[in-house]
Amino acid sequence: xxxxxxxxxxxxDIKSTSGDITFANRMDHFMARLGxxxxxxxxxxxxYALGKPAKDSPVFASANYTLSFDAxxxxxxxxxxxxxxxxTRGINVWCAAGKGTFGTDEIVRRIxxxxxxxxxxxxxxxxxxxxxxxVSAQEVRARSGFKLEFGPVRASDLPEYLKTHQATExxxxxxxxxxxxxxxxxxxMNYILIPMLIVSVILSLVGSYTAAAAAITVILSGVxxxxxxxxxxxxxxxxxxGFIIGGLMALSxxxxxxxxxxxxxxxxxxxxxxxxxxxxPPVTAFLALNxxxxxxxxxxxxxxxxIFTYVPKMAWMFGIGIILVIVLSLLKISGGM
Amino acid sequence: xxxxxxxxxxxxxPRLCINCGMCSKVCPHGVFNTSGKVAQLVNPxxxxxxxxxxxxCPTKAIKVDSGVxxxxxxxxxxxxxxxxxxxxxxxxxxxKPEILQIGKKES
Numbered sequence: 001x002x003x004x005x006x007x008x009x010x011x012x013d014i015k016s017t018s019g020d021i022t023f024a025n026r027m028d029h030f031m032a033r034l035g036x037x038x039x040x041x042x043x044x045x046x047x048y049a050l051g052k053p054a055k056d057s058p059v060f061a062s063a064n065y066t067l068s069f070d071a072x073x074x075x076x077x078x079x080x081x082x083x084x085x086x087x088t089r090g091i092n093v094w095c096a097a098g099k100g101t102f103g104t105d106e107i108v109r110r111i112x113x114x115x116x117x118x119x120x121x122x123x124x125x126x127x128x129x130x131x132x133x134x135v136s137a138q139e140v141r142a143r144s145g146f147k148l149e150f151g152p153v154r155a156s157d158l159p160e161y162l163k164t165h166q167a168t169e170x171x172x173x174x175x176x177x178x179x180x181x182x183x184x185x186x187x188x189m190n191y192i193l194i195p196m197l198i199v200s201v202i203l204s205l206v207g208s209y210t211a212a213a214a215a216i217t218v219i220l221s222g223v224x225x226x227x228x229x230x231x232x233x234x235x236x237x238x239x240x241x242g243f244i245i246g247g248l249m250a251l252s253x254x255x256x257x258x259x260x261x262x263x264x265x266x267x268x269x270x271x272x273x274x275x276x277x278x279x280x281p282p283v284t285a286f287l288a289l290n291x292x293x294x295x296x297x298x299x300x301x302x303x304x305x306x307i308f309t310y311v312p313k314m315a316w317m318f319g320i321g322i323i324l325v326i327v328l329s330l331l332k333i334s335g336g337m
Numbered sequence: 338x339x340x341x342x343x344x345x346x347x348x349x350x351p352r353l354c355i356n357c358g359m360c361s362k363v364c365p366h367g368v369f370n371t372s373g374k375v376a377q378l379v380n381p382x383x384x385x386x387x388x389x390x391x392x393x394c395p396t397k398a399i400k401v402d403s404g405v406x407x408x409x410x411x412x413x414x415x416x417x418x419x420x421x422x423x424x425x426x427x428x429x430x431x432x433k434p435e436i437l438q439i440g441k442k443e444s
Contacts, residue, residue, distance in 0.1 A: 132363035132389035174365035293407025300404040302342035
């Protein structure tokens with residue numbers, strides 16, 4: 001890049017980008033959604049030129065997570081603009097803002113590093129609304145001279161937003177649609193798949209295939225069924241929602257145990273049925289509670305209350321259930337049944 | 338049925354409000370309405386304690402104990418004996434920044 005006063009001003013490093021999403025980009029997004037190489041979906045922080053921006057072109061801030069950056073540049077396709085990519089260590093805007101990496105300090109530092117004052121003639125930086133959790137507009141202005149404009153929550157609303165620079169109520173609201181919840185399932189599965197397989201293999205070797213099936217059922221109920229059904233399960237607490245889903249699943253196993261071994265004594269059939277009712281629901285409830293971090297609306301104090309209220313109950317239920325399994329198994333062995 | 342999300346730590350003092358409109362701009366859940374003379378708390382129960390309004394209120398009229406409403410982050414923090422829970426997605430990248438820092442070349 002040639003600069004008129006080139007001898008004095010250091011060359012400004014501006015990378016170029018486009019609004020096109022290539023096949024390689026799509027593959028990268030797919031892998032990110034699967035949770036493969038979770039922290040590896042990043043691009044270099046710095047200033048990017050989209051199209052052929054001039055001194056008066058708008059500047060947008062983004063995270064250096066490929067899904068964030070690509071959503072922004074594709075939404076801005078056909079618009080000449082600069083994109084200021086912050087170093088959020090490959091984390092999306094909202095999570096990074098919560099951690100403080102998409103924050104006041106990083107914005108001020110990045111503005112200086114890329115010499116934004118020399119690149120554009122205006123002093124306006126458009127920041128995604130969800131970045132506000134980590135960014136103080138007043139402080140950025142005081143320290144860098146740049147006035148922040150909080151754009152819409154979703155990059156896809158930007159073309160509409162840019163017409164008036166006013167976001168509608170709808171653009172300012174975060175959502176958590178069925179599709180939003182479904183795309184999270186592979187990442188949740190990614191964490192639990194191996195433990196689930198190990199547990200079910202052990203259970204089918206030392207216990208029964210039914211026990212292995214019960215383990216797979218509770219885990220899938222917690223990480224697949226629960227996110228899908230979330231808004232439709234009665235009660236507000238995630239744990240109680242999980243208890244409901246897990247309880248319904250356990251019921252079918254309990255019925256199967258109760259009516260499946262009619263030759264056994266009533267107390268033995270009831271005992272085995274009870275083991276399912278005690279061990280299965282708390283597992284689903286715990287997995288459901290762990291989904292709070294993936295949602296867009298749970299408060300800190302609420303989640304804290306849930307942990308204190310339900311986690312001890314889950315542990316007790318599960319513990320008593322396991323003891324009952326052991327006692328019944330010992331009786332079975334000793335009785336030669 | 339017990340509702341853990343019935344109340345939260347959001348506190349707002351309308352006497353300090355200068356009606357700049359910032360709170361309603363940054364809130365993702367429409368907790369504030371700024372169409373009147375001062376901002377109104379119209380939907381306090383929807384607050385998720387993200388802290389964006391507190392950070393961007395120029396007169397400090399809003400107070401909230403902000404943080405990440407994530408059970409696994411809190412449980413992990415408790416297990417490890419940490420006081421502050423950091424975002425769950427950090428558990429895997431807590432160790433990674435150093436690696437990135439070393440490999441990073443900045444002008």
